[in-house]
Amino acid sequence: MPSELDKSRLAVADEVKFDTFATIPELCDHAKQYKAISRDFASDTVTAPTKEMYTYALQASLADDVYFEPTANSLEKHIAKLTGKEAAVFMPSGTMSNQISLRTHLMQPPYSVFCDYRSHINRYETGGTAFHSGAHTVAVIPSNGNYLTLHDVKQFIIQGSDIHLAPTHVIALENTLGGAIFPQEEIIKISEFAHKEGIMMHLDGARLWHVAAETGTSMKELCDPFDSVSLCFSKGLGAPVGSCIVGTKDFIARARWFRKLFGGGMRQIGVLAGCAAYALNHNFPQLPRVHDLARRLEAGLRELGVRILGANTCMVFFDPTPLGIEYDEISERAAKLPEPVTIVSSRLVVHIQTEDQAVDDFLALVKTIVEEKKVAVFVTSSPPQGESSATKKIYCEAV
Numbered sequence: 001m002p003s004e005l006d007k008s009r010l011a012v013a014d015e016v017k018f019d020t021f022a023t024i025p026e027l028c029d030h031a032k033q034y035k036a037i038s039r040d041f042a043s044d045t046v047t048a049p050t051k052e053m054y055t056y057a058l059q060a061s062l063a064d065d066v067y068f069e070p071t072a073n074s075l076e077k078h079i080a081k082l083t084g085k086e087a088a089v090f091m092p093s094g095t096m097s098n099q100i101s102l103r104t105h106l107m108q109p110p111y112s113v114f115c116d117y118r119s120h121i122n123r124y125e126t127g128g129t130a131f132h133s134g135a136h137t138v139a140v141i142p143s144n145g146n147y148l149t150l151h152d153v154k155q156f157i158i159q160g161s162d163i164h165l166a167p168t169h170v171i172a173l174e175n176t177l178g179g180a181i182f183p184q185e186e187i188i189k190i191s192e193f194a195h196k197e198g199i200m201m202h203l204d205g206a207r208l209w210h211v212a213a214e215t216g217t218s219m220k221e222l223c224d225p226f227d228s229v230s231l232c233f234s235k236g237l238g239a240p241v242g243s244c245i246v247g248t249k250d251f252i253a254r255a256r257w258f259r260k261l262f263g264g265g266m267r268q269i270g271v272l273a274g275c276a277a278y279a280l281n282h283n284f285p286q287l288p289r290v291h292d293l294a295r296r297l298e299a300g301l302r303e304l305g306v307r308i309l310g311a312n313t314c315m316v317f318f319d320p321t322p323l324g325i326e327y328d329e330i331s332e333r334a335a336k337l338p339e340p341v342t343i344v345s346s347r348l349v350v351h352i353q354t355e356d357q358a359v360d361d362f363l364a365l366v367k368t369i370v371e372e373k374k375v376a377v378f379v380t381s382s383p384p385q386g387e388s389s390a391t392k393k394i395y396c397e398a399v
C-alpha cells in the first residue's frame with residue numbers, strides 16, 4: 001500500500017513534469033527551422049547546430065567544469081596553442097569574454113578604455129564596462145572613416161597625472177568590425193606604442209576567424225599584438241554557445257576567478273566544447289565560401305543600382321533609398337515571399353548555413369521592386385496615345 005507520503009510525492013512529481021516539445025511542436029520542426037535559417041540575413045548568430053555537430057559533441061567527457069572538465073580543458077589548450085598564448089578559458093558568451101577581459105586588466109579606478117565608437121564593447125554590452133569595471137570609455141571615430149590608427153590613438157588616449165582625467169589602461173580593438181578586416185600593420189603599430197606606454201591591448205575577435213580564413217594569416221600572428229583576445233564559436237563558426245579568452249597563465253587564472261564571480265562557472269560543458277571543436281574542424285573551412293557568397297550579394301545589389309555602404313567578409317551594408325525604396329518595403333516583401341527571406345536592417349549577414357538560392361531570391365526581389373519603382377512615378381499629362389484615362393497615370397522613369 002502506498003503511504004500518504006508516497007502519494008504526496010507522486011502528486012508533486014505529476015505537477016513538476018512537463019513535455020516541452022508537446023507545447024510547441026510546430027516550433028520544433030527542424031527541417032522548417034534549418035530552411036528559415038538558410039534564408040535569414042539578420043546575423044550569423046542565427047546558425048543552428050546540426051545533427052552531425054551534436055553527434056560529434058556527444059562523445060565529450062561528462063565532468064563538472066567548475067572543478068575540471070577534460071573536453072573543455074583540451075579545447076582551451078588547443079585554442080591557447082593556436083593563438084600562441086599561454087592559456088585559455090571557455091566562456092558562455094562573447095559579451096562575458098570581453099567584459100571579464102576588461103575586468104581582469106583593470107584593477108583600481110580611475111581609468112578608461114579606448115575603443116572605436118562602433119565597437120561591440122562600446123555600443124552593445126549594456127554599458128558593461130562602466131558597470132563591471134568602473135571604467136570610463138573613450139569611444140573614438142576613426143579619422144580615416146574605416147579603422148583606428150596610431151594617429152587616432154596618440155590623439156585621444158589619456159595619459160598623465162591630471163586629476164580631472166581617467167588614464168587609458170586598455171586599448172580594445174575589434175577585428176573584424178562590421179565585417180571589415182583591420183589592417184594588421186596598423187594593429188602592430190598601435191600595440192608597440194601602447195606597450196611602450198604601459199597600456200594593455202585587448203581584442204574583441206568574435207569574428208577573427210574570418211580574417212584568418214580570408215587572408216590566410218595564422219591566428220597566432222593575428223593575436224600576437226594583444227594581451228588578451230576574445231574569440232567566439234557561436235557566430236561565424238556556427239556552434240550553439242561559447243567563446244574563449246586567451247592570454248597569459250596569470251591573466252587567465254584571474255579571468256577564471258572573475259568568471260565564477262560573474263556567475264559564469266559552468267558544469268557539464270564538455271558537450272559545448274565538443275560543438276566548438278566540431279565547428280573548428282568542419283565550419284571554419286566553409287568561411288571562404290561564405291565570403292564569396294557575400295561578394296556575390298554585393299555585386300548583385302550594385303548591379304541593380306543599390307548603394308553599398310560597406311561590404312567585407314560576411315557582411316554587406318546597403319542603402320536602397322536613393323532608388324526610392326525603403327528598407328521596410330524590402331523586408332516586408334521578403335517576409336511574404338513563398339519561401340520567406342529575413343532581413344532586419346541595412347546589414348545583410350551571410351553565414352555558413354546561408355543557401356545560394358536565398359541570395360538569388362533576395363536579388364530577384366530587389367530587382368522586381370526596382371523595376372516597379374521605375375514605372376511608379378505618376379505622369380498626369382501627355383499619356384501615350386491610345387491609353388484609356390484609367391491608365392493615364394503611369395510610365396515614367398523614377399530612377
Ligand SMILES: Cc1ncc(COP(=O)(O)O)c(C=O)c1O
Pocket residue numbers: 045092093094095096098120174204206207232234235
Ligand atoms: C563583435 C562582437 N563581439 C561580441 C559579441 C557578443 O557576443 P555574445 O552575443 O555571445 O555575447 C558580438 C555579438 O554578436 C559581436 O558581434
